Amino acid sequence: MRTRRLGNSDLExxxxxFGCWAIAGDSIWGPQDERDAVGAxxxxxxxxxxxxxxxxxxxxxxxxxxxxRGLRGLRERAIVATKASPGHHEPAALKQACEDSLRRLQxxxxxxxxxxxxxxxxxxxxxWEAMQELIDEGKVRVGGVSNWGPQDLEAILQFxxxxxxxxxxSLLFRAIEYEIQPACVAHNISILCYSPxxxxxxxxxxxxxxxxxxxxxxxxxxxxxxxxxxxGQAGFEDETFAAVDAVRAIADEVGAPMAQVAIAxxxxxxxxxxxxxxxxxxxxxxxxxxxxxxxLPPEIIARLSEETAPLKSKLGSNADMWQSESRxx
Numbered sequence: 001m002r003t004r005r006l007g008n009s010d011l012e013x014x015x016x017x018f019g020c021w022a023i024a025g026d027s028i029w030g031p032q033d034e035r036d037a038v039g040a041x042x043x044x045x046x047x048x049x050x051x052x053x054x055x056x057x058x059x060x061x062x063x064x065x066x067x068x069r070g071l072r073g074l075r076e077r078a079i080v081a082t083k084a085s086p087g088h089h090e091p092a093a094l095k096q097a098c099e100d101s102l103r104r105l106q107x108x109x110x111x112x113x114x115x116x117x118x119x120x121x122x123x124x125x126x127x128w129e130a131m132q133e134l135i136d137e138g139k140v141r142v143g144g145v146s147n148w149g150p151q152d153l154e155a156i157l158q159f160x161x162x163x164x165x166x167x168x169x170s171l172l173f174r175a176i177e178y179e180i181q182p183a184c185v186a187h188n189i190s191i192l193c194y195s196p197x198x199x200x201x202x203x204x205x206x207x208x209x210x211x212x213x214x215x216x217x218x219x220x221x222x223x224x225x226x227x228x229x230x231x232g233q234a235g236f237e238d239e240t241f242a243a244v245d246a247v248r249a250i251a252d253e254v255g256a257p258m259a260q261v262a263i264a265x266x267x268x269x270x271x272x273x274x275x276x277x278x279x280x281x282x283x284x285x286x287x288x289x290x291x292x293x294x295x296l297p298p299e300i301i302a303r304l305s306e307e308t309a310p311l312k313s314k315l316g317s318n319a320d321m322w323q324s325e326s327r328x329x
Contacts, residue, residue, distance in 0.1 A: 001048035001292050004273050006190045007163025009142045016292045017051040018044045019276040020067050024059025036281040041070030043282045047289040053276050055083035068106035081112035086119035091130035113140040118152045128160040149328040150183040166192040168321050171308045178317035190273030202262040209237040219321040231324045236314045246307035263291040265304045
């Protein structure tokens with residue numbers, strides 16, 4: 001599989017990353033068969049899709065623990081990224097969170113360690129100093145952030161250089177293009193894209209908003225009448241599904257699965273280092289790995305951008321999918 005270098009680091013990662021949130025089997029994603037998850041993890045390594053992203057907050061640590069079990073005997077062939085929750089950004093807490101993640105992952109180092117959402121009650125200088133100490137100790141190879149906007153990036157760059165910013169980015173959610181992506185380009189910070197299929201909307205399996213499972217119909221795309229929505233806005237359901245239909249039509253024209261077209265579009269965007277795809281079984285591992293091989297002509301990339309531009313305009317520059325008052329700034 002093709003690889004790309006992360007930021008200023010010397011670490012190269014596959015362009016498709018195995019996202020491990022769903023294997024936690026929580027209320028959003030539903031029960032997970034551990035044999036399926038382990039089988040998918042081990043197959044992904046063999047396919048060259050050996051970059052895995054998890055977090056201590058996914059399933060209360062269960063995602064990390066399951067990934068650790070899945071990589072038994074394969075750790076040296078894998079690249080593991082995880083994240084420290086914002087409540088653990090005070091220096092001593094960050095170091096303890098790292099130790100806890102190492103234990104659950106059954107490893108003695110983390111390849112990419114990210115600060116999961118900013119904690120503005122702890123000086124960024126103190127947090128990054130602790131991150132740098134973990135790097136100096138060999139417990140972390142590359143430090144990064146997740147869900148950080150241009151102001152917070154500018155602030156932390158005074159004390160160090162995060163090599164990645166993991167943010168939500170897809171054809172249906174292009175908010176980062178206003179400010180975050182340009183900042184990442186300017187500072188050579190690689191973007192790790194989560195929710196590249198907008199929690200399944202870009203697979204084409206949902207024909208209407210009412211078909212979307214309750215736990216996934218909570219982003220600002222959906223009406224605030226949806227049970228788990230918390231943004232307090234009317235949403236943009238018509239515009240969202242018009243964009244989905246347009247992407248489906250272009251995918252049919254290209255003759256490739258809709259999901260693969262959506263991922264290939266992301267890989268053509270500036271500063272994108274890797275696309276994080278949720279995988280729960282070996283079949284999904286095969287399908288997502290294949291997306292790395294799809295090269296779309298420039299005119300198709302441009303049409304996909306054009307067809308989803310109205311939704312981009314409606315959603316605006318707020319890079320927080322779930323809340324009208326953005327936590328990302």
